[in-house]
Amino acid sequence: MLPIVYLNGEFVPKASATLHVSDLAILRGFGIFDFFRYVQGKPRFVEDHLNRFFRSADKIGLEMPVSKDELRAVVMELIKRNELDDGGIRFVLTGGYSENGYTPTTPNLIGMAYPFPPLPRELTDNGANILLHEYQRQFPTVKSIDYLEGIRIQPMLKERGADFVLYVDQQGYVRESDRSNYFIVVDGKLITPAADVLEGITRMHLLRLAQQLGLPTEERAIHRDELLAADELIICSSAKAALHARSVDGKLVGDGTAGPITRKLQAAWPAYYLAH
Known part of the structure; x- marks a missing residue:
């Protein structure tokens, strides 16, 4: 501080x-x-x-x-x-x-x-390892100071070699991360949950950027099974911008590298960001 x-x-x-x-x-x-x-x-x-x-x-x-x-x-x-x-x-x-x-x-x-240090180079180069975890915030559309679960599971993430968590509700739908939203890419389409998640500002602007780039987008619920089969996975926030995920629960996303849609967003993001 x-x-x-x-x-x-x-x-x-x-x-x-x-x-x-x-x-x-x-x-x-x-x-x-x-x-x-x-x-x-x-x-x-x-x-x-x-x-x-x-x-x-x-x-x-x-x-x-x-x-x-x-x-x-x-x-x-x-x-x-x-x-x-x-x-x-x-x-x-x-x-x-x-x-x-x-x-x-x-x-x-x-x-x-x-101060705002950049993300570690290893994370941006290699991508994030994601762990799915059953939990749903009680008031997801409010940016509250209640981070009890996110902080409680930090030792578990470290033990399992995960960088970030994605929360899965009782019906098996993947909602959001503890401090981020996310997108998946399926057959070239960028998809993100819209209901019962925090109204992420970076998420909103990535959707606008995708539309400017002519990339198809969709906002809807995403089941765990669909996420695990996705071609690409992007974690996004003010701190992360558009960060590609390397793996989920130990399974590689695609070949583990940033996919073509992720790379397009990452390449266009700095200029878009500085213009706003």
């Missing part, structure tokens, strides 16, 4: 940015967040991220204490005060200080800036 933090209307050193222990984010894990990158001092897809942040707040009944214009100004001030051209911004909105430990009150709003 970079030195200067925004907390409830003030910019303070991170060592001074404190919350009371009665905050529902601490007591109950009740709160939301959003995260996005900035490059050359310019936040990328910022309107999309702020819109999602406000939607998440509305969906769980938290009142945003600032307007979008005010929050946009906070973004630029965080970038300026932390004096780093390339990085990431995380906003967190908590349930507030609760006397009974259960009832939300006035939310606390925190803004933090981070």
Whole structure:
């Protein structure tokens, strides 16, 4: 985390940015967040991220204490005060200080800036190893601070040599990763789930980019069996962009290398990204 933090209307050193222990984010894990990158001092897809942040707040009944214009100004001030051209911004909105430990009150709003190191070269060159795991987030369209399952299974992923997880629901449909969306490619068509998943900003823009490139796309449910037979698999997020998956549960995806559709998206993404 970079030195200067925004907390409830003030910019303070991170060592001074404190919350009371009665905050529902601490007591109950009740709160939301959003995260996005900035490059050359310019936040990328910022309107999309702020819109999602406000939607998440509305969906769980938290009142945003600032307007979008005010929050946009906070973004630029965080970038300026932390004096780093390339990085990431995380906003967190908590349930507030609760006397009974259960009832939300006035939310606390925190803004933090981070360095943004690139993905390890080994991961981008060789692709990610994916593990399927039966789990479904209880409120998938909200970007909540509840990452209990994703964090709990980190030792299991390490033990099995997996980089990331994909969650599978009780009907066998693959929904999303803990911090990413995904696409499969079948017979040249790019397919991604649309229902009961987080409205990923990178996912949305990859769909737009694919359409610009003339690639066929489809949004629908994807069963585990279809995913395991897919020609290509792409994991996507602000941090990963379009990262190809090498294997799923130890089985190679295609020949294990990035397929032609993945390579087209990866080649076109940097210019598209910088234009937005």
